[in-house]
Structure formats: structure tokens, C-alpha cells
Amino acid sequence: MDNVFLNKDIFKGAYILMLKNLFNKKVESATTYEKYAALASLLNKQLDDNYEKTTKYVEENNLKKTIYFSMEFLMGRLITSNLMNSGYIDVVKEAFDDWGIDLNEVEQAETDAGLGNGGLGRLAACFLDSAASLSLPLYGNSLRYKKGFFVQRFENDQQKEYPDPWLEKPFYWEERKEDEAIQIPYFGYVKDTKLIDPVWIKAVPYDVKVVGANNGIVTTLRLWSAEKSQWHKYHDDEYLKMVDKITESLYPDDSTEAGKTLRLQQQYLFSAAGIKNVILNHKKLGRDVRDLPKYYVFQVNDTHPTLIIPELMRILMDEENLGYDESWDIVTKTVAYTNHTILSEALEKWNIKIFRNLLPRTFEIIQEMNRRFKIVLEEAKVPAEKVYTMQLIGANNVRMANICIYGSFSVNGVAALHTDILKNIELNDFYNLYPEKFNNKTNGITHRRWLLHINHELTDILNNLLGTKWQTDLPQIKGLEKYKDDKKVQNQIKEMKLAKKRALIKKIKADTGVTLNENAIFDIQIKRLHEYKRQLLNILNVIHTYLRLKSDNEFKKNFYPQNFIFGAKAAPSYVMAKGIIELINKVSHVINNDVETNDLLKVVFVENYNVTYAEFLFPAADLSEQISTASKEASGTGNMKFMLNGAITIGTMDGANVEIVQEAGKENNIIFGLSAEEVNNIYKNNGYVPRKIYDQDQRLQRVFEFIRKLTPNPTHFDFILQNLLTSDYFLVLKDFDSYVSAQEKANYLYKNQDLWWKMVIMNIANAGFFTSDRTISEYNQDIWKLDTIKI
Numbered sequence: 180m181d182n183v184f185l186n187k188d189i190f191k192g193a194y195i196l197m198l199k200n201l202f203n204k205k206v207e208s209a210t211t212y213e214k215y216a217a218l219a220s221l222l223n224k225q226l227d228d229n230y231e232k233t234t235k236y237v238e239e240n241n242l243k244k245t246i247y248f249s250m251e252f253l254m255g256r257l258i259t260s261n262l263m264n265s266g267y268i269d270v271v272k273e274a275f276d277d278w279g280i281d282l283n284e285v286e287q288a289e290t291d292a293g294l295g296n297g298g299l300g301r302l303a304a305c306f307l308d309s310a311a312s313l314s315l316p317l318y319g320n321s322l323r324y325k326k327g328f329f330v331q332r333f334e335n336d337q338q339k340e341y342p343d344p345w346l347e348k349p350f351y352w353e354e355r356k357e358d359e360a361i362q363i364p365y366f367g368y369v370k371d372t373k374l375i376d377p378v379w380i381k382a383v384p385y386d387v388k389v390v391g392a393n394n395g396i397v398t399t400l401r402l403w404s405a406e407k408s409q410w411h412k413y414h415d416d417e418y419l420k421m422v423d424k425i426t427e428s429l430y431p432d433d434s435t436e437a438g439k440t441l442r443l444q445q446q447y448l449f450s451a452a453g454i455k456n457v458i459l460n461h462k463k464l465g466r467d468v469r470d471l472p473k474y475y476v477f478q479v480n481d482t483h484p485t486l487i488i489p490e491l492m493r494i495l496m497d498e499e500n501l502g503y504d505e506s507w508d509i510v511t512k513t514v515a516y517t518n519h520t521i522l523s524e525a526l527e528k529w530n531i532k533i534f535r536n537l538l539p540r541t542f543e544i545i546q547e548m549n550r551r552f553k554i555v556l557e558e559a560k561v562p563a564e565k566v567y568t569m570q571l572i573g574a575n576n577v578r579m580a581n582i583c584i585y586g587s588f589s590v591n592g593v594a595a596l597h598t599d600i601l602k603n604i605e606l607n608d609f610y611n612l613y614p615e616k617f618n619n620k621t622n623g624i625t626h627r628r629w630l631l632h633i634n635h636e637l638t639d640i641l642n643n644l645l646g647t648k649w650q651t652d653l654p655q656i657k658g659l660e661k662y663k664d665d666k667k668v669q670n671q672i673k674e675m676k677l678a679k680k681r682a683l684i685k686k687i688k689a690d691t692g693v694t695l696n697e698n699a700i701f702d703i704q705i706k707r708l709h710e711y712k713r714q715l716l717n718i719l720n721v722i723h724t725y726l727r728l729k730s731d732n733e734f735k736k737n738f739y740p741q742n743f744i745f746g747a748k749a750a751p752s753y754v755m756a757k758g759i760i761e762l763i764n765k766v767s768h769v770i771n772n773d774v775e776t777n778d779l780l781k782v783v784f785v786e787n788y789n790v791t792y793a794e795f796l797f798p799a800a801d802l803s804e805q806i807s808t809a810s811k812e813a814s815g816t817g818n819m820k821f822m823l824n825g826a827i828t829i830g831t832m833d834g835a836n837v838e839i840v841q842e843a844g845k846e847n848n849i850i851f852g853l854s855a856e857e858v859n860n861i862y863k864n865n866g867y868v869p870r871k872i873y874d875q876d877q878r879l880q881r882v883f884e885f886i887r888k889l890t891p892n893p894t895h896f897d898f899i900l901q902n903l904l905t906s907d908y909f910l911v912l913k914d915f916d917s918y919v920s921a922q923e924k925a926n927y928l929y930k931n932q933d934l935w936w937k938m939v940i941m942n943i944a945n946a947g948f949f950t951s952d953r954t955i956s957e958y959n960q961d962i963w964k965l966d967t968i969k970i
Contacts, residue, residue, distance in 0.1 A: 184225060184267040187274045194274065197221045206278055212348075214280060215288035218271065219258055219351035226265065226388050229970075230397035236968050237316045238464065245310075245317040245476045245963045248453060248484035249303040250446070251429060252321050252400055253295025255790030257352050257387070258286050259632055260308060264390040291789050293327020293345035294402070296429060296748070297707045298816050299519055301790070302593075302951075303480055305625040305816070309951040311391035311398050312627070314967040315959060319400035320453040320484075322445060323353075323385050326428040331748050331787040336764035340751050342428070353385040353402070360384070361403075361452040362410050365444060369539045372497055379410035380422055382452035392627055392651070395970045403452045434752050439533050447538060450486040453477075458494060468499050472512035476963045479516045479587065482527045482579040488514055488586035489544040497540070503547070515589040515962050517620070518580070519813050521597070521605045522711065528576040545571055545582065552585055556612070565608050584609045584616070589962045591620045594814035594835040596855060604859065620958055621838055622814040623951035626653050629820045633794040636675040637824065637943070644668065654947030659940060669936035672825060672943075679798040679824075686795050687744075693771055693783050699740035700929050703826070704804035705788055705796055708747035708756040711811040715899070716911045717743070717804055718763045720922055721770070721782055722882045728776045735779070739926050742781045746788030746796060758899050760784065765889045793817075798824040802849075802925055805830030806918065808909040810855035812836075819949035825939045829925055831914070835949070842945040847938040849928070851921035852914040861910065869907035872915070879915060 183193035197217040198204050204213055237244065262268040268282075275282045295301065303319065310317035327343035361384075364377030382403045389398045405425035407414055424431070425444050433439045457475060458468060466474065477487055488510060495506035520526065535542040549571040556566045567573075571581050584590050584606065590613075592598030598619035602610040610617050631638050631650060641649060644662060649655035662668040677697065684695045695701075706712050721743050727734045745763055749756030767782035785792060803821030805812075805828050812834035822828065822839055830836045831852040840848055853861075861867050873879050883900055887893040903912055929935050959965055 182225070183221065184265075184270050187270055187277070190270050191274050191277075193221060194218070206280075211284055212288045215258065215285045216349070216351060218285060219289070222258070222261055222265065222267065223351055223388065225267070226261070226390060226397050229390075229395050230388055230399070232395065232970050233397050233968055236970055240966075241474070242316050242968065243474050243476070243963070243965050245315070245478055245958075245965060246320050246453060246457060247303065247306060247310075247317055247478045247480060248320050248450065248487060249299070249480035250321065250449075250483035251295030251297075251300030252303045252307065252319055253297070253300030253790060254292045254304045254387075254400075255628065255794075256286060256289040256291060258289045260628055261352075261388075261390050262286075263627060263632060264308070264312065264392040266393045287791075290345045290348065291327075291791055292350065293324055293343045293429065294321065296328040298814075299481055302622055302816055305623065305628075305951040306955060307389045307398070307400060308392075308625045308627065309623070309955040311389045311396050312394065312625075313952060313955055313959075314391060314394055314396050314969070315955065315963075315965050316398065316968055317955075317963075317965070318398055319389070320449060321400065321402055322426050322429075322449045323402035323404040324426055324429045325404075328429050328748065329751065333760075333764060333784070333786055336768075337761045338749055338757050352387050354387075356384045356386055359456065360406075361455045362408055363405075363448055363451050365447070365537055367539060369543060372540070372543075374540050378418070378421075379408040380425065380448070381406045381408040381410075382448055384452070384456070396968055401453070401456070403449050405448060430750070432752055436530075436533060439530065440537055443529060443533065443537055446483050447486050447490075447541070450484045451490045453484075454487050454490050454494065458499075468495060468501070469505070469509065471509050475513055476965075477514045478958075478963075479514060479583055481517065481519045481525075482583060485527070485579040485582050486538075486541065488582055489541045489548065492544050492548070493540060496544075507548075507551075510586055511588055514583075514587045515591075516583040516587040517591050517593065518583075518597075518601060518606075519593060521600055521813065522811065527579040528573070529579070530576055531572065534577050542577070545577060548582070548585070559612055561608070561612070569608050569612075580606075581609075584613070588616065589618060590616045591618050591958075591962070592813065593620060593622045594838060595619055595621060596810075596832070596837045597813040597834060600810055600855065618961055620954055620961075621835060621949075622816050622819070623949050623954035624816050624819045624823070625951050626650075626823060629797065630823050634675070634679065634798045634824055636678050637672075637798070640668070640671050640675060649947075653950040653952065656947045657944050659944035663937045663940045663944070664933075666933075669933070669940065672936055672939055673932075676799070676801070676825060679795075683795045683799040686792075687783055687785065690786060691783055693767075693781065695742045695781055695783065696740050696778065699742045699781070700801045700926065701742050701744065701799050702802040702804065702829075702925075703744045703746075703796055703800040703821070704806070705744075705746035705793060706815075706817055708749040708753075708760060710755055710759075710909050711808050712747075713806045713808060713909060713911060713914075714745060714747060714763065715759050715903075716806055716914060716918055717745070718759070718766055718782075719879075719882050719911070719915060720919055721780075722766060722885050723878050723919060724922070725766075725770050725773075725776060725780055726881055726885060728779060729773075735776075738779055739929050740779045741926065742783070744796065745782075745784040746792060747784075748788060755899065755902065758896065762886065762889075762896055762899060769889070793820070797821055797826075800824070800826035801929065802826060803828045803830070805833070805836050806852070806914075807831060807833045808914075809833045809853050809858045811858075811909070819946065822942045822949065823946040825943050827925070827935075827938055827942060829921055838948065839942075842948050843942045844945075847941040849921050849925050851917040853910060853917075858910065861913075867907070867910070867913065869912045870904050872912045873904055876912075876916070878919070879912065 329340035367377030387400045645658045797820045803826040805818045809831045815834045828848040
């Protein structure tokens with residue numbers, strides 16, 4: 180296709196034609212959505228040429244590829260990054276300005292793709308962007324969910340989940356590749372290594388283009404969709420229902436046996452289809468399967484894609500007729516594993532009965548892997564009790580993380596502290612056995628989306644002070660540091676914050692009816708709702724602050740106004756997390772409606788937090804809440820987005836907060852609470868009695884009394900309060916006093932505006948380390964060893 184984006188006039192002609200072809204409309208009569216659809220279609224077609232050139236170069240030069248297997252890719256709106264990275268945004272903006280069209284409004288017409296939920300998926304999306312921008316042949320592999328995680332609505336202050344049918348409108352960025360469909364078998368039984376009478380499903384790939392920043396590189400994210408297979412004889416209702424369910428939604432409820440089976444079906448589908456697809460392409464290019472490690476690295480993002488290890492073994496042995504040892508040698512030179520958690524609940528284990536029933540041949544292979552691994556452990560003189568905890572199969576379950584560590588040549592954590600905890604505590608037995616496998620790759624974010632796109636005001640300030648080279652080399656942002664005491668620059672940063680606060684205030688007012696004070700401190704906690712992330716600690720302090728404002732005139736007189744903003748979804752079956760959401764909502768009504776204090780204190784829980792909402796929240800924040808129990812957060816990436824946009828971290832020494840403090844200085848952030856070492860000692864010694872803390876702290880007693888008065892039934896929230904008094908596993912009460920002091924310190928510091936904006940500048944200036952371009956460069960240098968694409 181000729182370059183229709185060459186100049187404004189050529190673009191206008193092509194755009195008018197596209198609107199006519201798609202909707203038979205003229206520019207002036209088209210709806211906002213139609214304008215978006217025409218722009219997306221035109222841009223996607225325009226990228227074909229670069230996609231073909233990229234693909235051709237990779238194949239003709241026999242470039243090694245990384246396939247990045249991840250259960251989720253939280254992409255956000257693609258119109259935005261594709262326009263920016265392709266370099267076409269200025270031409271489009273000029274043309275739209277001529278027509279009086281607001282490009283920003285047109286971009287907002289795109290629905291967020293429902294392909295992810297939390298940090299895991301957002302990280303994967305940043306990695307795709309960074310790899311393409313660094314000209315590396317990295318390709319994503321996941322599932323094409325018909326429905327996203329869920330749409331969150333608050334009814335009677337409680338979270339209610341509604342389907343997110345994001346594919347109801349066309350997804351203009353995808354291309355169906357029917358001719359590359361793969362047949363996937365489930366169930367059946369094994370006879371002489373052959374699977375007999377399986378239930379066949381067809382996995383159909385859809386490719387979504389991934390656009391590098393201003394370098395002409397276009398790679399892809401491949402998404403697999405489950406469809407009925409002609410290989411399967413009976414297309415009865417039961418079969419069709421099963422097929423429909425497999426790629427219906429992200430993270431289906433797995434509290435039942437059927438739910439667990441469904442999740443395992445999902446994991447096998449994208450793992451098996453991805454691996455089979457690679458081997459078919461590999462052989463089509465005339466290569467020997469024994470050379471697979473020369474041409475591929477399979478990066479396993481968390482344990483969801485673990486099945487690529489036994490599946491690759493199955494294909495090599497059963498279909499390519501290689502022996503076990505030769506197959507194992509290939510697998511262990513090709514697969515690399517990223518661990519994202521130390522929470523045992525998230526290190527997946529699958530019930531043997533369910534696993535064997537669904538994937539009988541795969542289970543046999545894992546049994547053989549386990550038999551051989553036990554010999555390795557015995558030869559390494561590992562004590563018998565450790566052999567049991569390390570083996571791949573336990574008494575009742577298949578242990579996915581153990582398979583990943585055994586079957587990979589690289590095991591990485593995602594922040595310095597996290598990797599240390601893996602090596603020294605959680606995976607210490609494996610580390611002692613395979614020290615050479617373990618390495619750290621601190622997470623990062625793509626500054627193209629999380630600064631250049633969402634914060635034009637700050638981008639302009641940086642361009643004026645530093646030139647534009649920092650845009651392609653983020654560590655150059657360090658040059659801002661020399662302006663830390665410059666009143667003029669401090670005022671510019673302050674004005675930027677105010678503009679971003681006003682945009683957020685407008686959105687929150689439209690969504691919730693609550694009007695926030697633009698001159699207040701914006702204190703924001705946005706992340707998945709989980710007990711270890713401790714949104715509960717945050718709201719306990721908010722209640723305490725409110726009660727002080729009501730009873731202590733001196734405190735009230737000196738208190739600087741503060742807005743507390745929450746955004747989070749709780750997993751549908753996570754009762755405690757949903758209870759915390761309801762508690763925060765109930766508290767917000769009392770506080771926001773109290774005329775004595777509501778000019779000083781407001782609380783808002785934004786509904787259905789997603790990437791698009793995040794783009795308003797990150798740049799408006801003054802305080803970034805990173806208050807997880809030390810040792811529990813692997814890394815976090817929200818902390819990096821806040822830092823880059825000029826928020827100060829109030830947090831524990833956990834995850835990447837450790838490195839944020841290292842880069843920006845402890846004096847420029849507000850750190851509180853137990854250290855990871857202290858937390859682990861409490862767990863080890865098992866002597867923590869939370870009730871004692873409560874009995875000795877009148878502030879907590881008043882807070883609990885307040886909570887009991889929130890609803891007509893005083894015991895309504897007792898399941899939360901009792902959990903704190905009897906177990907308090909995440910040490911909320913233990914850190915309460917320290918957190919209250921940290922909040923008082925933050926409120927006091929903000930009143931010293933010269934010091935505050937100096938701290939802000941130091942955070943922005945030292946955020947350069949946290950670009951995902953750096954993370955991807957490290958992965959490539961140490962693990963993947965890919966050559967760059969040169970077009």
C-alpha cells in the first residue's frame with residue numbers, strides 16, 4: 180500500500196475513502212466511533228508493509244526469536260501507541276485539526292482490549308513495545324478471550340461483576356490466520372505413548388501487530404481462539420459448550436472441578452498451539468528440530484505457560500521420534516522462566532486427577548520427568564524431606580513452578596529484593612542445586628505510553644530543559660536533577676500537576692458525582708485488590724485521620740487537605756478482598772458527606788479501574804501508595820509510573836520500592852514499616868499476637884468502633900476485624916503505627932512547597948532506570964541473545 184500518511188493531503192484523501200467504504204459516510208456526518216474505526220483500519224493496513232519487511236528480514240537472516248508466552252497482555256488502547264510509534268500522529272493531528280475533529284476524543288472511542296487484568300499483563304504489553312522499539316525479534320503468544328476479566332460496578336457499595344464483551348465491536352488490529360490453525364487434543368487415553376480417542380479442538384490464531392517506536396519494525400502478538408474441530412466426530416451441545424468456554428473469558432472461576440479443568444484447558448491451548456506453530460514454521464524453513472535452541476527461546480511469563488515444557492517433550496519424542504535424553508537437552512536449552520511471585524497460592528499446583536484426566540499423555544511425560552529428577556536429587560545428596568518438596572509431583576498435585584525451574588536454563592526474579600528472597604528463602608533448595616540458573620531482571624515500564632502519551636505537559640517541560648534525546652534514551656532524564664532547586668522549574672512542575680489534577684477531577688466528578696479539591700494532596704493507591712497489597716491499612720489510617728479531624732482542633736488547624744483515591748478489582752471469589760472494597764465505599768460516604776471535614780478530607784473508589792483510567796490517575800498523583808507487606812510484592816510497576824510522573828512513594832521496603840529509593844534517595848521518599856527480614860523473622864518465630872497491639876492502641880480501638888457503626892448490623896464487617904485480631908498474616912496492625920507517622924510526615928512535608936517540589940524533581944530525574952527498554956536489553960544480553968532486525 181502506498182504511504183497514505185506521507186503528508187496531510189494524501190492522508191485526507193485516503194481517510195475520506197476509508198470512511199465511505201466502511202460506513203458510506205462523509206467526515207462531517209460520521210460518529211466518533213466511525214471516525215475511530217476508519218482511522219484504525221487505515222493505520223493497520225498502512226503497517227502491513229513494515230510487518231512484511233520485518234518478517235522477511237527475520238526469516239532471510241535466520242534470526243533467533245523469543246516467543247513470550249503469557250496468559251495476559253494488558254495492551255490498553257492500541258490506536259494511541261500505534262499512531263505514536265509509527266510516527267504518523269502529527270500528520271493525523273494536522274488533518275483532524277483542519278476538520279475540527281478532536282483526535283483525543285476519537286482515540287477514546289477504542290475499547291480497552293480485554294486480554295489482561297493486572298501487573299503481569301501490563302508488563303507483558305510493555306515488553307512487546309520495548310522489544311519492537313529495540314528492533315528485537317520478540318513475539319507474544321496468548322489467548323484471544325472473547326470477554327475480559329469483568330466490568331466492575333458498585334451496587335450497594337459492593338463489587339458486582341458484569342461480562343466485558345470487548346469483542347462485540349470489531350477489533351480492527353487483529354488478523355485471523357485460519358490456514359495456520361492447530362488441532363489440540365484433550366482427554367482420551369494412552370496406549371503405547373499414543374493418545375486414543377481424544378476430544379479435538381481447533382486453535383485458530385489471530386495476529387495483532389506490535390509497532391516499534393519510529394524504526395519501521397512491526398512484530399506480532401499471536402492470540403489463539405478455541406473453535407470446533409472437524410477432526411472431532413460429535414458436535415453435540417456438550418462439545419460445543421465446552422469449545423465455547425475455553426476462550427470465553429480471562430481467569431474463569433476455578434473454585435469447582437469444572438473451573439479448574441477449564442483453566443488447565445486454557446493453559447494447554449495456548450502453550451501447545453504456540454509450540455506446535457513454532458515447530459511447523461521451523462521445519463518449513465528447512466531446519467532440523469535438533470537445532471531449535473539455535474533459533475528460539477521460549478520465555479515463560481509466570482507459571483501459566485508451564486505446559487510448554489512437557490508439550491515440547493511430547494512433540495520431540497512422539498512426533499519427531501527423538502529419545503528422551505536428546506529431547507530433554509533441547510527443552511532445557513530453549514525454555515526460560517520468569518517468576519513473579521513468592522505467594523504460595525500463586526505458585527500453581529494442579530490436582531492429579533483433573534490433570535491426568537484432561538492431559539493423559541502430558542501427565543505420563545511429567546511422571547517420567549519426575550522419576551529422573553528424583554535421581555538427580557539423590558545423586559546431589561539432597562536430604563529426603565527436601566526431595567519431597569522439590570519433586571514435580573506431590574501427593575495430590577502437579578507443581579508447575581517446580582517443573583519450570585527444572586525444565587528451564589534461566590530462572591529470573593523481577594526486582595533485586597524479590598530475586599534475593601527466591602534465592603535465599605522461597606526457592607533456596609533449587610538455588611543450591613542450580614545456582615547458575617538464577618538471575619534478576621528488575622521490571623520496567625514503557626515511558627512512551629506512561630509519559631510521552633499520557634503527560635504532554637511534563638514531556639514539554641523536559642523537552643525545553645533537556646532537548647529530546649531523553650525520549651529514546653530515558654536515563655538522560657537525569658539531566659533534570661540540576662534544576663531541583665530552580666524555583667521556575669519547580670513552578671512548571673507544580674503547574675503540570677495542577678493541570679493533571681483538574682483533568683482527573685473532571686473525570687471523577689462525571690463518574691462518581693464527588694468533587695475533589697484541586698489544591699489538596701492527591702494520595703492514590705491503584706492496583707489489584709489483595710490483602711498483601713494492604714488497601715486495608717490505607718483505609719484504617721483514613722478513618723483514624725477523619726476521627727482526629729473531628730476531635731482534635733489543633734490537628735485540624737494544621738492538616739493540609741488530602742484526597743484519598745482507590746482503584747482496584749477483587750477476584751470474584753475473593754471474599755475478603757470484596758469486603759475491603761465495600762468497607763472503603765461505606766467509609767467514603769460518611770467522610771464525603773460530613774460538612775465539618777469534607778473540605779479537608781475526601782475518599783473516592785473509582786469504578787472499573789483499567790489502563791484508560793490509569794492514564795488519568797498516574798500523572799495526577801502527589802503520593803504513590805506502595806504499602807505491601809515487605810517481602811510480598813515481587814516488583815510492582817505502578818510504583819515506577821507514579822515516580823516517572825512526579826509522585827513521591829509512601830511505601831515499605833518491598834519489591835522495586837527498594838530500587839526506587841536507591842535511585843532517587845531515601846530522603847526523597849517516605850519509607851515506613853517492617854523490613855522483609857523482620858517480616859520473615861515474625862513468620863519463622865510464630866509469636867505474633869495482633870490482639871496485643873489492638874489492646875494497647877486506642878486509635879485502633881476507635882477505628883474498629885467506627886467501622887462497627889457503618890451499617891445497621893454492627894457485625895457486618897466483623898470477618899475483616901476478626902481476621903486482623905486473630906491472624907493478621909499481612910501485619911496490618913503491626914505496621915499501623917509506623918504508617919500513621921509516615922502519613923503525618925507526608926502531610927507536613929507537602930506544606931514545605933520548596934522541599935516538596937525538589938523531592939518530586941529528584942524522583943522524575945532518577946526514574947530513567949525503570950524503562951522497560953533497559954529490562955529488555957538485560958533479558959537479551961543475559962538470556963535470549965537475539966540479533967537486531969536491521970531495516
